[in-house]
Amino acid sequence: MSHPPETQDAMMRLSQLFTKTSKESSKSDVSRNAQLLTRAGYVDRLMAGVYQYLPLGLRTLGKIENIIREEMNAIGAQEVLMPSLHPREIWETTQRWDKVDVLYKLSSDREGRGECDLALGPTHEETVTPMVGGFVQSYRDLPVHVYQIQTKFRNEPRAKSGLLRGREFRMKDMYSFHADQADLDAFYDRAIQAYLNVYKRVGLGETTLVTFASGGVFSKYSHEFQTISPYGEDVVYRVPGTHTAINKEVIEDTDALKDIIPNYKPGDEKNLEELKAIEVGNIFKLGTRFSSAFNVSFTDKDGQVKTPVMGCYGLGPSRLMGTIAESMGDDQGLIWPEEVAPYKVGIINLKVGHAEADKASADAYAKLNAAGVEALLDDRDLSVGVKFADMDLLGLPWQLIIGPRGLEKGAVELKQRATGERSELSLDAALQKLAGR
RNA sequence: CGGGGCGUAGCGCAGUUUGGUAGCGCGCAAGUUUUGGGUACUUGAGGCCCCCGGUUCGAAUCCGGGCGCCCCGACCA
Structure with a gap:
């Protein structure tokens, strides 16, 4: 040997x-996490928003992913691995082929002249929904919670900030399917707890806030997990003395304010603490948006055919790694908590x-x-x-x-x-x- | 997608205004030296000066056109 x-x-x-450290770092990679991770030989940038993981970086990334894996398994989720390469058809089914502007579209025509008919997965509702749907016929088959940890592709208009905003990045995405809203709500709350466990274990427990945010097109609200950092891209308002906050995008929303501020009275929002933060997780209740698009249904106890309600739960290990580097380094270099140190x-x-x-x-x-x-x-x-x-x-x-x-x-x-x-x-x-x- | 900046050795940079075919630091190789917080020195290797075209006897440098990268903003299921 x-x-x-x-x-x-x-x-x-x-x-x-085989890697070495460097005293100087690239001027074209200004964020602290990129500078430190590059200088220390954890990662190497291939292009904007695309990094290769070197031995030390891969060990840390792997540890973060394993923590996430353990916490997802602990709430009964089952791990799968879905493809990055998607047929156009499934994105047409949900009418997102033209709507999702970060979607990388490819042509499978070897002459290179044909229409795009493939996509690189930026998210996986389009694959997971028909996949799970094929196994669900009865309320007895529900709930189902599946997740994967996998490389995602998003054609970001502006990739930046080292590992914080990439065009290719690691993502844990979990999807849940339930017979009714109450079951979704209960699981959603357990997912929040699982997420908090993850942040605690990677050393960001004290600085990560559960944040009320806009729900986008599927539901009125979503929850984000925001780690306080001067380098963050998001602005959140924290309820003083707590680990809860509200995203700036819904600060005008009285219902949201009532939800996070105990005994809310008009004007109370002025007491909130404005902070910059990095979004390290985002979870949504999807309702039946995708299950109905793919005609997923089950027969309930009462004999009625129903459509499962879904939730989705995102958490990016590579962004989390960047966030830890960003918020815990000092002038001498990186500082890793034990659970994620290589x-x-x-x-x-x-x-x-x-x-x-x-x-x-x-x-x-x-x-x-x-x-x-x-x-x-x-x-x-x-x-x-x-x-x-x-x-x-x-x-x-x-x-x-x-x-x-x-x-x-x-x-x-x-x-x-x-x-x-x-x-x-x-x-x-x-x-x-x-x-x- | 708007605004700004940049592209020269593996990395960080100077040289571009005033064209004359490249230089410094780190790193690398050989050696001397040093040894509890990036030791000092000697020698050496290493460059289609982002790409394509133009002007010129001659282009890293001037002109056109591309491409790429970073920062600020817009965007961000």
Whole structure:
């Protein structure tokens, strides 16, 4: 074997990682998340709004997606994978072929002269509705909740802000089908809770607001999940002291205000707190807009043929990754919460080639591996300044700093990236702390 | 889709006003040096100057036309 098994999985030697960090970043990618993620070698931009995920970035993206997956599974949703390539016909069925302006349309004519007859999926009501409909005949078959995590395509008029607004991006989209409105309403509330769990686990719990927003064409209102950020594109008004808000687009709406402000009286909206925010999730009650378009029906308890009511629930892992980078980085680099960091700890061997430092570092690396703690070992023979700076840029939650000076007195250093807090302790104590739950 | 800016080495930039066939920093290679917060120095490799056309003895530079990128706004199931 040319590589030790650990490089395939939980462990990585920085000397083996093909990406590198950079001091400078592209001037044409100005947002903080794009700058930091690019400089640290997490992502690479191919074109406006289209990024490739490098090993470190892919690990973080994967962790975010797994958190979302766990929370969706926990409310009884089942995972599927639908295609990106759609026939024109299904978009004609819902009359959205010409209405959805972000729809990428393709021609399957190999001469390139024919009409467009394919689309790249920007959303999947058109595929999920007939798919689920084929399995639903009775009220006993309902409810159904399915989701997928998949790459979406939207021809944004202006892709920008790094991972925050892409033309190709990762999306978790869930669709629910119910026998009646009450069942939809109940599931909708559970979905809100599941979403809040996701934001909490990725470290955005405190700054993410459940926001009353416009419902668009399907229903009067929808709910957005908005993470407070000066870089956000949306303006929301928060009810002070709470995690609820109302989007600027419906601030004039008295019904909406009554819904979020307890004992609302006219004028109370002046007390709301205006904030900029990034939309990190959006859920809707769709009613029967799609189920009736595709003639999906079921026989209810009373023998009547009815149309299921639907909900849809979007959450973009790549945008979420950008939002975390955007709101948690500092001048030194990224700062990842443990649940989404590509590795929990970065081991810095300050003096590669020094027998004791090499030994202690290898020892720490092996023991962390054995304990199931994901670790990245900086075993490059570079000056310490570079290694400290790089590790700060990568943003792993913990740094285990091992060098000759400390080893002389039997100590290593453990640094917490987020706080900068450092402590000197024995290697065993440090390993125990890292492996501790 | 409006307004503004930009496109020169892998990356960040200068050079364009006043045409004379390219330069700096980072990174990269070799070496000396240094060693607990991006060490200092030496040498070297690396460029269809976004594309197409025009003017000219000669174009990164001037003129036409494309394409692409970023920022502000519009837009954003």
